[in-house]
């Protein structure tokens with residue numbers, strides 16, 4: 001069976017990555033390829049790497065151009081995504097890469113995004129443990145027609161910490177996350193701090209002081225696992241001079257209820273059957289290069305017994321597992337297809 005798919009935001013980084021991956025999906029046929037200011041242009045002029053769709057002419061992202069497909073991917077700015085999604089038919093599977101439908105708390109949404117909350121959809125992170133009993137999120141995505149793709153930082157952060165929180169191995173009010181992202185995480189829109197001269201040979205922190213909008217998203221997900229315990233996360237993003245990739249270093253105070261080796265073993269068991277999440281052999285560290293262009297997440301789990309902290313390092317590609325790959329994985333689950341369909345590629349190195 002073949003499903004018709006529309007991609008809205010096709011000229012952007014996230015939408016372009018959705019198209020790159022879907023070109024290899026055996027059960028998908030690409031229908032509308034939609035954008036906004038570039039409507040009427042040839043896709044190949046804006047996304048020269050997408051040879052399979054080079055001669056497609058971009059249409060505007062409207063309800064009319066997107067409705068009528070089995071699946072619609074929205075890779076649009078926050079807000080616009082929610083507006084369009086609200087008008088799409090209920091029977092259409094809508095996979096939203098923007099943040100509009102990720103948060104359950106309207107108050108947190110308004111505080112961090114400064115607009116009205118569009119609502120909450122099932123959260124598209126299939127491998128994540130989502131309660132203290134070890135339930136995975138994938139069971140909540142089957143048959144769904146609306147899915148909110150996680151933010152790129154929350155993907156790595158939650159996969160890095162949910163097992164430790166579920167196991168009661170760490171203090172949930174003493175969690176510190178520092179993550180370095182490639183610049184594509186910020187999208188294509190022109191921003192002065194992303195000019196070549198500002199980015200090349202430079203690293204900088206931003207969103208410092210608990211103000212980055214991914215903080216409530218990470219706290220929400222870890223809250224599901226914490227079973228009523230309060231969760232507080234200090235999250236600091238940094239910008240790295242590379243186009244893609246996120247390296248997350250998450251640390252939390254060990255409760256001491258589990259031996260350090262048992263915590264690591266718990267991670268190995270948790271992700272043993274997961275095709276896209278890999279706890280590396282001891283001593284091997286995740287790198288962004290190893291996951292470039294793939295849907296994989298690499299993890300390493302180490303206890304710093306001197307400082308009494310668990311350290312989990314995670315590497316992923318922000319555009320693949322951090323957005324488009326995760327989105328397609330969720331679509332596969334929603335459609336009842338094998339989860340890895342179209343996503344089996346290896347990373348690109350060097």
Ligand SMILES: NC(=O)C1=CN([C@@H]2O[C@H](COP(=O)(O)OP(=O)(O)OC[C@H]3O[C@@H](n4cnc5c(N)ncnc54)[C@H](OP(=O)(O)O)[C@@H]3O)[C@@H](O)[C@H]2O)C=CC1
Pocket residue numbers: 008009010011012013014015034035036037038039061074075076077078080097098099150151152184185186187188189318319322323
């Ligand atoms: N980049 C990343 O790593 C990640 C991105 N996301 C989310 O995915 C979404 C897209 O991000 P990204 O691809 O980086 O952004 P880009 O700026 O690269 O692309 C934005 C896309 O949205 C279209 N667009 C802009 N304004 C409108 C509008 N008013 N109506 C309809 N379409 C519009 C643009 O079309 P045109 O070119 O024609 O103007 C373009 O196709 C965002 O919500 C982002 O937060 C989520 C996780 C990670």
Ligand SMILES: CC(=O)N[C@@H](CCC(=O)OP(=O)(O)O)C(=O)O
Pocket residue numbers: 097098099150151152153181182183184185186187237239
């Ligand atoms: C490097 C960079 O700027 N990254 C983006 C996060 C990208 C992402 O995950 O997007 P959402 O907005 O969909 O959550 C940022 O920090 O704003």
